[in-house]
Amino acid sequence: MRPAAYQHGTVLILSLVFAAMLALVTATLVQTATQQLHMAGNDQFRTLMRQYAQSVAAALAKNQHNFQLDKPVGHVNCPPASGQFDCDSRTLPAPNVQVDIATLAFDYRVVRHAVFRSTLSRPSSEDEEHTGVNVFATFEIEVRVNSSAASVHVVQGVAVDVQSPTTIYRTHWREPGVDPL
DSSP states (O other): OOOHHHHHHHHHHHHHHHHHHHHHHHHHHHHHHHHHHHHHHHHHHHHHHHHHHHHHHHHHHTOGGGSOTTSOTTOEEOOTTOOOSOOSBOOOOOOOOOOSOTTOEEEEEEEEEEEEEEEEOOSSTTOGGGOEEEEEEEEEEEEEEEOSSOEEEEEEEEEEESSSTTOEEEEEEEOTTTSOO
C-alpha cells in the first residue's frame, strides 16, 4: 500500500490538469463568442449604412430638378462639394436625410442613361389617350457611404416621362459589381 500523502498529491495534480483543460476550452469559447459578436455588429453597421444610402437615393429621386432632360447620355451631375473628378455639372442639392452617425461620409451623383421608348397598346377603341409611344429618360442615382470601418455603394434606377417631367418612376436597385447594368 502507498502512503496516504502520495495519493492526495496525485489527485491534486490530476485536478490541476483538468482545471487547465477546462480553462483552455473556456477561453476558446469566449474568444469565439467575442468574434461572433464583432461580426454581428459589423453586419448591423453595414445594414444601417445601406439603409442610409437608400434613403439618400430615395430623397434624390423625389426631386424632378435632379434629372436634367436637356443633357446628353452619359452626363454626370454631382453635388457642389463632391470629391469626384468625372462630374459634368455640380448642381445636385444636399438630400434631406437625417444621419445618426457623424462619421459617415456620403457621396452621390446622377448619371444620364439611354432613352427608353414604350409602346402602349390600346385596350379599347374608346380609349384614345393611352395609345402611342411614351419616351422615358433614364437615370441612375449612385450613392456611396463611407466610414473608417466599411463602405456601401447602391444604385437606384429612375425613369422620367419626357412629355410629363413631373412623372418619375423608380425602376430598380442594383448592387455595383454584383448586378449588371
